[in-house]
Amino acid sequence: MLVNGISGNMISIRDRGLLYGDGVFRTLCISNGQPQHWPLHYQKLQNDCAALGIVCPDGLSDELAVLVAAHPDAVVKIIVTRGQNIRGYTPAFDVIPAHIWDVTALPVYPSGYENQGVVVRLCELRLGHQPQLAGIKHLNRLENVLAAAELAGTEAQEGLLLDAEGLVIEGVRSNLFLFSQGRLITPSLSRCGVAGVQRDRVMAGAAKLGMPIDVRNVELAELFCADELFLTNSVFGLWPVAQLEQQHWTDFSRTSKIRAVLELK
Amino acid sequence: MLVNGISGNMISIRDRGLLYGDGVFRTLCISNGQPQHWPLHYQKLQNDCAALGIVCPDGLSDELAVLVAAHPDAVVKIIVTRGQNIRGYTPAFDVIPAHIWDVTALPVYPSGYENQGVVVRLCELRLGHQPQLAGIKHLNRLENVLAAAELAGTEAQEGLLLDAEGLVIEGVRSNLFLFSQGRLITPSLSRCGVAGVQRDRVMAGAAKLGMPIDVRNVELAELFCADELFLTNSVFGLWPVAQLEQQHWTDFSRTSKIRAVLELK
Numbered sequence: 001m002l003v004n005g006i007s008g009n010m011i012s013i014r015d016r017g018l019l020y021g022d023g024v025f026r027t028l029c030i031s032n033g034q035p036q037h038w039p040l041h042y043q044k045l046q047n048d049c050a051a052l053g054i055v056c057p058d059g060l061s062d063e064l065a066v067l068v069a070a071h072p073d074a075v076v077k078i079i080v081t082r083g084q085n086i087r088g089y090t091p092a093f094d095v096i097p098a099h100i101w102d103v104t105a106l107p108v109y110p111s112g113y114e115n116q117g118v119v120v121r122l123c124e125l126r127l128g129h130q131p132q133l134a135g136i137k138h139l140n141r142l143e144n145v146l147a148a149a150e151l152a153g154t155e156a157q158e159g160l161l162l163d164a165e166g167l168v169i170e171g172v173r174s175n176l177f178l179f180s181q182g183r184l185i186t187p188s189l190s191r192c193g194v195a196g197v198q199r200d201r202v203m204a205g206a207a208k209l210g211m212p213i214d215v216r217n218v219e220l221a222e223l224f225c226a227d228e229l230f231l232t233n234s235v236f237g238l239w240p241v242a243q244l245e246q247q248h249w250t251d252f253s254r255t256s257k258i259r260a261v262l263e264l265k
Numbered sequence: 266m267l268v269n270g271i272s273g274n275m276i277s278i279r280d281r282g283l284l285y286g287d288g289v290f291r292t293l294c295i296s297n298g299q300p301q302h303w304p305l306h307y308q309k310l311q312n313d314c315a316a317l318g319i320v321c322p323d324g325l326s327d328e329l330a331v332l333v334a335a336h337p338d339a340v341v342k343i344i345v346t347r348g349q350n351i352r353g354y355t356p357a358f359d360v361i362p363a364h365i366w367d368v369t370a371l372p373v374y375p376s377g378y379e380n381q382g383v384v385v386r387l388c389e390l391r392l393g394h395q396p397q398l399a400g401i402k403h404l405n406r407l408e409n410v411l412a413a414a415e416l417a418g419t420e421a422q423e424g425l426l427l428d429a430e431g432l433v434i435e436g437v438r439s440n441l442f443l444f445s446q447g448r449l450i451t452p453s454l455s456r457c458g459v460a461g462v463q464r465d466r467v468m469a470g471a472a473k474l475g476m477p478i479d480v481r482n483v484e485l486a487e488l489f490c491a492d493e494l495f496l497t498n499s500v501f502g503l504w505p506v507a508q509l510e511q512q513h514w515t516d517f518s519r520t521s522k523i524r525a526v527l528e529l530k
Contacts (some may be wrong), residue, residue, distance in 0.1 A: 003278060010278065011275060011276060011277075011278050012274060013273075013274050016410075018280070018282050018283045018344070018346075018404070019290075019344075019404070019406070020286070020404065020407060020409065020410050021406060021407055052410075079283070081283075082410075088413065088438060089406065089409045089410050089413035089438060090414065093417075102279065104352060125397060129393050130393035132390060133408075139283070139285065140285075141405070142285060142286055142287060142398060142403055142405045143397075144285065144354045145281075145287050145317075145347075145355075148354035148356075152356075
C-alpha cells in the first residue's frame, strides 16, 4: 500500500476523502505482471478528477509499475482525494491532492458465473439523479452500500439498480448490457450511475464486430424480453445473466462474441 | 484528536468512511467548557447511524468530556464510520465501527453577520432526491462541496440549494427558515437535505413562543416575498438573511424573537 508515494496504510482524518467523499477511484486487475487496461483507467481517473476540479497527481504509472513488480497477480485500487481540509466544504485553491494505492488478492469466483451466468436481483433502492456527478466513479457510494446490503443472505451475485423514475441504470458494482432485436443496448448514465472502463471496451468491441449499439433509456420490462443480458466490471470481467428475478436465460451466444473480442483472460 | 478512543490523527485507508463515505458526523461548539446541545447531537448521531445500519459506539460522552476539559472553547466534530472493509460495498455483519473526534478553533465571524444579516446566493447545483439518505448527516457530501465551490470569489456568506424540481431545501451548510403571512416555515427534508440540530431547536423554540410552524415544500418565489429569512447551523448559530440575489431585508424583528428563545451565546 502506498499513500502519496510512500509505503503506508493510514491517511489523515482531515483528508477530504474521508470528510466528504471528495475524491475518485478506480479498481483494476494485475494479471501475469500486467496491469489490465491501465491507460483506459488512467484516462477515466483523470477525467473524473477534472470533473470535480481535482488535479490528478503525476507519476501514477510509475508507482503502479512498482506495485506490479511486487504483486504480479492482484487487484489494485487507486484513490485520488482532493487532499486535506482547512475547514468546511469549500475546497482551498492550493489544496494538494492525496493519492492512495491498495493491493488485495484476486478474488476467486466459481467458474459457473462466467460460463452459466449469474443470478441478479432487483434492488429496492432507487438511484437518485445528480447530473453533475453522473458517470463519475467518486467516493460518495452510500447508494451502492445500501443496495449491496439488500443482497446479503440472498442467492444473487449482483443487484440491479433502477433510478427514481424506474429506468434501468446498472448493477451495484457493474455495468449492464442487453441484446434485443439485433441490437446491443446499455443504459444512458447521464443522470446517475458509474461509467466503467469495461463498458467502454464492450462498446468498442461491439463496434469492431459491426454490432449496432444503443446508449439510451432502458425500461425494466425490456430486460425481461431481452435475448441476453450481461454484466461487466474490471475485476470479474464479464458475467452473463442467467436469472433476473423469475426470468431465466441459457443462450449466451451473442454475449460470447463480446467476450471473445474483449480478450478477457 | 481521538481515533477510536486513542490520541491520533490517522485512519486506515481501508476505512469505509474513506472508501464509500460510509458513515455519519456531527459538528458542535464547545463554549466556556460546555459542549453545546450535545444530547441533541448525540441523539441525531445515533439516529443517523441506525438509518445506515451502523452501531453507534458507546462511550462518546465520556470521550467528549475529556476533549472539553482540554479545549473549553472550540469546534468539535465527531465522525462515526462503519469501520474497515473486507472487500466491496457489502458491509460485513461483524465490522467494528470507527469513531473519530477532531477539534479546531472557534471561527470568528464579523459581528455584522449576526446583527445585519448575510448575503446568500442561489447555487446552480440542484440537490438530487434520495429519500433513503435524506435528512441524514452522512459522509457523502460531494453536492455540498460542488455548491460551496460555486461561492468562492463571490461576496456571499452562504449558498441556497434547490432540489432537482426547483424547490427550496437548505443552505450549503445550514438550514433555512422563512417568516411569511404570520407563519414560520422551513422546507421539508424528506427527499434531500440535512436535518440540523438547530433546525429542531428553532421549531421547539417557535412552538414555545406560540408561533405557527409549517414544514412543507417551499417554492423559490416564496422566499422573495417572505417577511424575513434566516439560516441556522451549530457553529454560527443563527444568521438573518440580508440579501438573496437582488432582494434585500432589513427588518429582523421576528428572527430576533427566535434568537432570544434559542439562548444562543
